[in-house]
Amino acid sequence: MSVPLLSVENLNVDFRTRSGTVKVLNDINFSLPKGEILGIVGESGSGKSVLSYALMGLLDDSAEIKADRIEFGGIDLAGPASPLASIRGRELSMIFQSPRTALNPIMRVGRQIEDVLRRHGPVSRANARAAAIAALARVRIPDPERRYEAYPFELSGGMCQRVMIAMALSCSPSLLIADEPTTGLDVTTQAVVMDLIRELVLETRMSAILITHDLALAGEYCDRIAVMHAGHIVEVAPADELRSNFAHPYTKGLFAATPTAESELEHLASIPGSLPDLRGELPPCRFLHRCDRRQPACQTAPIPLRPIDGDHSVRCRHPL
């Protein structure tokens, strides 16, 4: 098997707060080959954004990050001399939800791209404008010379997200992390933005992590999907395998709650209960109190993510 672009082993993130330690991520393990799109899916509060911020080194000082290994392109990102700050924006890039708020409202979008190029890339002042226009053209923005001059408020939400993608890709990163990149966009624009991300991944052989609460979106655009619940990866599998052979009761619940072209609204089921409070003692299975398959053995630690078939792993004592 080829060496993955990113390997994460036993990543844990706690936050120190006035009301105690919040154990947000626990025993996170996954790897990402070159050219693959990995979806990270889970309901709100499951830890998807904290995971992406931890990988980007963007968590604030209240976060305590521990990992046995985070290796990116052969570089150790978990050690004390992590070069993360110097590769962020260049090798590792991120796009966020709400592109309009991520862009500077009083600066022309072309100049914002130029700034990124000049900060991270080998682009001279004389070439920056042409390079920024080329970056806009690459994300299929029509009439890029004219759009270079636009302010964010003059562009639609979909166009702003393309500008963000242009900025993120301007230095040809090896990994793009997209955190809910289509939130707030209408369905047609969502598809245009996701098609663009997929095309660019294929074109450049970069890898991508798509963070989303939308299992259907992940199923359509990702090669593999990791399902998160309350700070654990509870299941990971190739997208098709997950759809046809999900093994974790939480994944089953997520599928039952996900609309499809055929499903009718009244047949969608919500997942019972809510995420556990992440302060204080937590059971080894954080889904325990919501699960209709729980058994006494589910209270016995540890419950690791273990392979059940090829590239398919599950963290459950009593899988489906």
Ligand SMILES: Nc1ncnc2c1ncn2[C@@H]1O[C@H](COP(=O)(O)OP(=O)(O)OP(=O)(O)O)[C@@H](O)[C@H]1O
């Ligand atoms: N700075 C912080 N201090 C304490 N707890 C935090 C902090 N940041 C995040 N959390 C907690 O971490 C958990 C995971 O949050 P996160 O934002 O990663 O969830 P998410 O899955 O991305 O949700 P959403 O889809 O709503 O963005 C939540 O319980 C949240 O309250």
